[in-house]
Amino acid sequence: MRLLATTNRGFESVSAGEVRELTGAAVTVERPGLIGFDGDEADLTRLHCRARTLNRVLVELTGGAIETPADAYDQVRAVPLAEYVDPDQPIAVRGKRIGEHDFTSMDVAERVGQAIVDDLRAATGERIPVDLDDPEVVFRATVREDRFRLAIDATGETSLHRRPYRVRDHDAPVRPTMAAALCRLAGVDADTAVLDPMCGCGTIPIEAALLAGNRPLAPGREFALTDLRFLDDGALERERAAVEPRELAAPIRGLDIEDRWVTAARENAREAGVADAVAFEAADATTAAVDTEAVIVDMPFGVRTEQEGLGTLYTEFFANLRDAEWDRLVLFTAREDLVPFEPTRRLDVRHGRLEVAVLVVDRDEIDG
Numbered sequence: 001m002r003l004l005a006t007t008n009r010g011f012e013s014v015s016a017g018e019v020r021e022l023t024g025a026a027v028t029v030e031r032p033g034l035i036g037f038d039g040d041e042a043d044l045t046r047l048h049c050r051a052r053t054l055n056r057v058l059v060e061l062t063g064g065a066i067e068t069p070a071d072a073y074d075q076v077r078a079v080p081l082a083e084y085v086d087p088d089q090p091i092a093v094r095g096k097r098i099g100e101h102d103f104t105s106m107d108v109a110e111r112v113g114q115a116i117v118d119d120l121r122a123a124t125g126e127r128i129p130v131d132l133d134d135p136e137v138v139f140r141a142t143v144r145e146d147r148f149r150l151a152i153d154a155t156g157e158t159s160l161h162r163r164p165y166r167v168r169d170h171d172a173p174v175r176p177t178m179a180a181a182l183c184r185l186a187g188v189d190a191d192t193a194v195l196d197p198m199c200g201c202g203t204i205p206i207e208a209a210l211l212a213g214n215r216p217l218a219p220g221r222e223f224a225l226t227d228l229r230f231l232d233d234g235a236l237e238r239e240r241a242a243v244e245p246r247e248l249a250a251p252i253r254g255l256d257i258e259d260r261w262v263t264a265a266r267e268n269a270r271e272a273g274v275a276d277a278v279a280f281e282a283a284d285a286t287t288a289a290v291d292t293e294a295v296i297v298d299m300p301f302g303v304r305t306e307q308e309g310l311g312t313l314y315t316e317f318f319a320n321l322r323d324a325e326w327d328r329l330v331l332f333t334a335r336e337d338l339v340p341f342e343p344t345r346r347l348d349v350r351h352g353r354l355e356v357a358v359l360v361v362d363r364d365e366i367d368g
């Protein structure tokens with residue numbers, strides 16, 4: 001099967017590394033925020049249980065050039081859909097269109113839906129039910145400029161970045177799938193001491209503890225893939241049972257200057273099942289003692305902070321870091337111009353509507 005995974009724009013190389021590690025597949029970047037690879041049913045299940053940087057995993061069914069919705073109809077009719085869905089399973093087609101066209105995403109969804117109904121009727125003699133509110137199988141029909149693509153959503157309507165542990169949200173939180181990607185860039189494993197000196201509601205330290213401890217992200221969560229007829233019953237439970245948590249051999253800590261975020265972070269950590277592995281404290285990152293291996297931080301962007309105060313915060317924070325003990329710093333910031341260290345690696349990423357830089361700084365490089 002050809003599988004697709006959505007990730008956060010700019011983090012494709014990190015997600016590709018994760019998918020390679022979990023499946024052994026060769027991964028290609030299809031476009032910003034989307035990677036593709038060949039895989040089987042076991043890979044689909046494994047990624048849902050173990051991947052931390054992906055937002056959604058899909059099974060690609062067809063794709064090609066499109067001028068009118070009729071082209072989408074023809075391409076869908078060529079897919080042996082009865083291999084993927086049963087004629088009694090309620091389906092929905094979610095259309096999306098990017099670019100200039102003289103048809104709408106609804107037009108595409110309607111033609112694709114008709115093609116699916118016609119295809120299954122030809123194969124089974126039955127009419128598959130359409131239920132846009134409570135479907136069992138969701139097809140995603142996307143037109144991007146002159147390309148059409150149809151995929152089955154194996155994740156379901158709720159993206160994997162919506163971690164159930166985040167019961168307390170920050171005003172400006174980082175997506176958990178991005179936080180997990182930052183942890184991968186920092187090389188976090190069970191032996192890595194990690195500090196997030198501006199941790200907000202704790203997303204980065206919590207993802208670090210989940211990654212380092214090989215702990216599951218959402219142990220009880222259902223995914224759409226369990227309704228797909230080509231997957232065998234019980235595959236998800238077997239994969240979940242095979243995940244072996246590891247003991248952490250180094251401390252993971254989060255600091256924030258505001259007490260309310262420290263309280264929120266502790267509550268989220270309890271929900272995530274890592275309260276034993278992460279310590280949160282109220283402290284000022286510009287003066288706090290730093291002695292760790294990895295510093296991973298999502299710094300204030302100045303959207304809500306006064307710009308002048310932001311300059312002082314960056315100056316004092318980096319002055320404190322220059323004198324401190326650490327090996328690798330991973331920074332998520334919209335104010336790269338205020339960072340005095342030369343990065344060994346940088347990524348341009350998208351954070352909502354903001355263009356943000358991820359900078360990886362190795363201590364050896366700035367000292368040497």
Ligand SMILES: C[S@@+](CC[C@H](N)C(=O)[O-])C[C@H]1O[C@@H](n2cnc3c(N)ncnc32)[C@H](O)[C@@H]1O
Nearest residue numbers: 170173174198199200201203256257284285298
């Ligand atoms: C962009 S937010 C971090 C959000 C976090 N990654 C999350 O997902 O919730 C930046 C945080 O830095 C904190 N902060 C600002 N100045 C600080 C300082 N001098 N020391 C410690 N924390 C500070 C703010 O209170 C805020 O919670």
